[in-house]
Amino acid sequence: MRKEQTNTGSKWVTGLMSLIYPSTCLSCCSPLYNHESYLCKECYSHLALTGYENLADNPVAQLFWGRVPLEFAASLFFYRKGETLQQLIKIMKYRGEPEAGIYLGQIAGRLLSRSSLFARPDYIMPVPLHPAKERKRGYNQCEKIAEGMSPLINAPVDTTLLFRRINNSSQTTKSRYERWENVDTIFGLNQPEEYQGSHILLIDDVITTGSTIEACCHALLAIPDLKISVVSIAYSH
């Protein structure tokens, strides 16, 4: 009886491990080596790098010109429909695989650590989800990206300062003007006085118009002498 229980237990663990660490490449289905996760070396090399982390006035940095002052802004990959990166992001956001976020964060951390333009921040801050949305998903995917990145850029993840007051879905029923009007109220701050003069790295999964990041910055810029950098995994334009 005892042995059976152990067998069932180990089968369950193996099953769970194969869910967390798929043993075949997400893109081409070839078997993965032990040190690989999600993508084989070949498919990884086909991801569409932007190189923006090595380009000061890159298109993502320019997206925020005249909107919010940033130290550094970059997306690491182009987001294109039907490509492998989109699959990875979907798995991370909608199929309950936070490990895909850790994986993407590790890739991002490696790229940033090689950039001479990127300065180590004091805190890595994932864009917060509304608490109701985070409960439903079970995790915040941007927090998982930040966790993957953290040891590679040698900075801690902070999820205490910034919080989200307004859920995105409730935004869709409002007029364009109302949405614009409450950009200042979407995010709020907890105990901001502790962060005066620090350098914060905001993390998002995909940047499209930059409006979410802009709303985060509107809240954060209430803190005196704050420096903000922005990194996203993907840029959709």
Ligand SMILES: [Zn+2]
């Ligand atoms: Zn592959």
